[in-house]
Amino acid sequence: MHLRDATDDDLDLLLDLLLEAFNWTGEARFTLDDVRSDPHTGRYLDGWRRPGDLGVVAVDGTAPVGAVWARALTADAPGYGYVADDVPELGMAVAAGARGRGVGTLLLSGFLDRARTAGWRAVSLSVEDGNTAARALYERHGFVPVGRNGGSDTLLRTL
């Protein structure tokens, strides 16, 4: 298993993983078309990779098995975990067959190192109530709750 930086060519991979993140319960609550066409979910990856976007991909052999990505959104078109214009919001998912083997842990620590090196002051995210696997991972990496949006908490990790 190794990590590589996400590139301009990773849009389809990241869209698939964004869908996994929205469908974290295992039910197909959303389709790829929903995620792409809805303005609120579409803005996470629309036009990837813009200046300032940052992502990291976990690769097992030659197969990508997960990723973390982040982009700064603005107050007039925020994400669910919006905190400030200069605090990018992170998304992540690991392919269902590769979970529980430390891939998420490897990805998140690798991503936070890169974000710090890039000079970011903090990253935020939104985690839905009941997503205990993701929540535990985030808390172990120093994320703390700073807000609430619908049925989700907004978490912040200062860098």
Ligand SMILES: CC(C)(COP(=O)(O)OP(=O)(O)OC[C@H]1O[C@@H](n2cnc3c(N)ncnc32)[C@H](O)[C@@H]1OP(=O)(O)O)[C@@H](O)C(=O)NCCC(=O)NCCS
């Ligand atoms: C959250 C996610 C990225 C974690 O990836 P992963 O590769 O399974 O993570 P790891 O193997 O590094 O395990 C992370 C921790 O979660 C724990 N965990 C795994 N499944 C769990 C569950 N159902 N309930 C509670 N903890 C769980 C693991 O035991 C591990 O803790 P440990 O290191 O103390 O043993 C992955 O489960 C996933 O892609 N979920 C669906 C998408 C999603 O929810 N994205 C985040 C949206 S906010």
